[in-house]
Amino acid sequence: MGFALLSRGAGAALFILLQPAVAWSRMLTLRESLDTALQNHGAIRAKESRRDAARDDLSHTKQAYLPEVVLSAQQVYGTVNAMHGPLYSPGGPSNASTSAPPLPAQNWNASFGALYSVLVHWNVSTFGRLDRQIELSSRTEDLRRRELELEKFKHGVRVTHAYLNLSTAQRLHHIQKENVSRLQVVLETVESHTGSGLSPGVDASFARAELANARALWLKAQDAELLASKELAVLMGVPFREFQLEPTFHQATPEATDPAAVTPSHPILAVHEGQVLQGAQEAKVASAEGRPTLSAFGLLQGRGSGFRNDYGQNPAAFSRSYVDGVGIDRGNYVAGLGLSWNLSALVRSFSSEAAREGRTRALQQEQELATQELVAQARFAEHKFHLATEVSRESRVQKSAAVEGFQQGTARYDSGLGTIVELTQATFAVTRAEVDLELAQNGIWQALLLKSAAAGDLNPFLQQVRGAQNP
Template sequence: MWNKPKPSLLLFPILFFVSLSLSAQVLTLNEAVETALANYGTIKAKNNYLSASKATLQQSKKEYLPNLNLSAQQDYGTVNGQNGPLYGMGLSVASSGLPLPQQNWNAAFGALYLTNVNWDFFAFGRAKERIHVSASIVDRDRSDLEQEKFQHSIRVAGAYLNLLVAQRLTQSWENNLERAAALKNVVVTRAKNGLIPGVDSSLANAEVSNAKISITQARDFEQEQANVLARLMGITNQQFTLDTLFITKMPQSIDDSATVSKNHPLLKYYSNRVAVSNQQAKYFQTLGLPVLSLFGVFQGRGAGFSSTYATDQHAYTQNYFEGIKPVRANYLLGIGATWNMTNLLRTRQQVLSQEFISSALQEEYNVVDQQIRNQLILSENKIRNAVANFREAPIQVQSASDAYLQKSVLYKNGLSNIVDLTQALYILNRAETNRDIALSNLWQALLLKAAAAGDFGLFLNQ
């Protein structure tokens, strides 16, 4: 009788095939870039810098609000007074009492309740310029984030192409090992039958060993490139199955001319650095100008000393609640102006220093702009050279393959020697390697062009 399989036995092959399909999932270039932009630490850091700049901008906007101070104090002490000049350096008490003929130690409670409003309502645009500086810093940090994303996308794409060609080179060396192993079998068999010298088998063994060493070196290079890609993506998994489109198909529009974009992320960042410095110079100019202020004060005061204490030193109470109860109140409203005129001398040099910084930042912008334009010219030349190599690569592979086949047939029929055959094997492997590299170099040149033009879509849209 047929037995119904256990659920666990049915579940095992399902899980096996699911895990197998997940492990073999192809990582596209877009997915690699998106993962990198989401995980890479430098981009996360610059996101936080941008958030900090935005918070500083909001703080600058609130700097224009009036200052509102509330104060309350309750004290216990004496009120002996003394005639004489003083300078308020903030280290003396403010006890109020008439100068008496002699010292006494009568003490009572007192209190002061204070509300103060102060508003610098006009400072010749100082608050406005401070807001402009903060806003320009936000623009600078935002452009810094965008240029970091752009450059990191270029780095990830470059690492992706490098790993792809490394994997293809490993496959080429594996094919070379298969050919060397097949040759070894033929040579060993013929040597055992006395048809060829025994030294041929030694040469064949050496060729197989060389092919194995080359595979190990190719895998080592592939692992290095996988490590670079994983590091740029911000992950630890280094087993990648990549999209082979970039080594099987030419770009669609490699001959299209490109110019440096006005919104090139890197140039925009350097331009915003200059803008921040210029805005800071404008702000510094306002620091030497006067400040007009409105102010108001309301004060309530309590004391345990009577108004007749000057004539009767017994007219006071040490009752806490009587001492802290406000019995007198005063208010004050006013308008004032302050101007530290020597600030004009200080700010003049400060503005001059900032203007020199702006000039330096402008020169750095010019250097980067020149480098980008030269890079664009270089990328066009690299594309032309890569196209020429790509068109020659199939011819080289076909010719080398025909030559190897011919030498192999001649050798099997005793019409050629092992040296000529291994040389043909080497030439075929070199041709396959050049073929693998040729198309990758074309995509790398296009990537360089996209980086110079400031348009990553120029590469992705191919």
């Protein structure tokens, strides 16, 4: 993983160099980076908005229990010529509705009229259909909440992974800088020897070449650190800068923990379970589509007209006055119960329910597959942690031996018994051992993070970090 940090593209580094490199003024802990990322990340805010929208949808669906109350008022001006005859309008009413007896002849007498009404309509019982729709909205709101928790968990893992990568990149940068310092001392020693005739001049050229190569590796390590800083800044939702991280991850080694246990509360499995519950509820809603509706209704109506009641016998019995036409001259009310049953919907509900049940079975199978993958990941993470611990132990032995070999090689060269090749090889061995140790140390923490990801809980990882900070 650390080698990948050193080999990433130069395009991202160019982007970084074009930005103002502002250093983080204080130490950034892992906990602070997680809190900042969870607060700023756009995907999390989007999930929060979807959860809030689902909550509002649930409130809206519950309000379907309320009766409909419709207030209506209209004031018109027109004629009332009527006639006997059939009429059908397939696109809706396209005729002027009148309330008058047919007259012997057409006339253009016009007056004002008015209609005022209050309509109350209440679905007393939908025989469980509305209850199931409300439960479906509740399942949807619960699923959006689970998706939000999953996004927070996944982003927390991504931020922690990026934090570990940056910590390792900073250590590799430091190691390459120390390697440049060592080779600078080697070059000074070689030049002293060649100046006094103890070593051939080619040794100085060889030492200068090794020093130039070390400086190039140092610059590449710096580039990798900047790239890792950029990735962490993006995940945190903050402007790019150079971060000062806590030294926990290269100073302390986490302890072995119990094997990760995969439970239904894992955020990934919780989302799958929410999808299954939502699908099962959709099937219940589909099965209730063919049920009848029992409704109660009431209507209070008042009408006014500028045409008097004897207008059929006396065509002059009307008034063009606005005041005479818009008042209430007659009133009516109606109240009752109604039962409606769409039998076609009953037939369609069987196939709709079967389709939704099939989709629910598919969701259950996906849930089982996700469980199997998490169990395999948990076992893999456990083995990876133990292997990383062994690699770290061997890397410490390697570093100790490399440092001892460098000291011996330096002493041999100073005494004229060693060659420049032996000295530079000893220097390279120290640098390689230090790099391997840092990568091994990072591997242990990454394996522990993988265990936490398999268990669906970052708290054990964070507890190890706190324990390393406060031994």
